[in-house]
Amino acid sequence: MQELLPIAARIGARLKEHKQTVAVSESSAGGLISAALLAVPGASVYFQGGGVIYTRIAGKELFGITREQMTGMRSSSEPYARFMAGLVRTKLGATWGLCETGAAGPTGNGYGDAAGHSCFAVMGPVEQSVTLETGSPDRVANMRAFAKGALELLERHLK
DSSP, rough: TTTTTHHHHHHHHOOOOOOTTTEEEETTTTTTTHHHTSSSSTGGGEEEEEEEOSHHHHHHHOOOTTTTTTTOSSSHHHHHHHHHHHHHHHHHTTTHHHHHHHHOSOOOOTTSTTTTEEEEEEEEEEEEEEEEEOOOHHHHHHHHHHHHHHHHHHHHOOO
């Protein structure tokens, strides 16, 4: 978590400076993205909220995701990350939506992705998605890497 705090502080400062907000949907990062952003004093000015959407039931119940919306798409993919970043942004009325989705480990997921696979997306004035492959089965290290990767993606677009 300590390595995430400087990144989150820079993000918070930029969001406040530009009077912008962020909403987060994360899964395999387990809340580390939101925790880092919320650790910054004054986070209530820019953090709209979000959730750890770890299962289909969470997506359905918390965000109202339907089967029709998921047609042709699966979790742990860039299209899903873009979809969720856009959805959380819209639902919470934020300037930016940020999503992380993946397989922390120690094994892969049911879609055939290896442990250490994660996709991130940012949706807002700029839109981008990326995939990270750590190649590691270390669950905790992957969670930190996923959170860092997602935060760095957002930070790049705030400059």
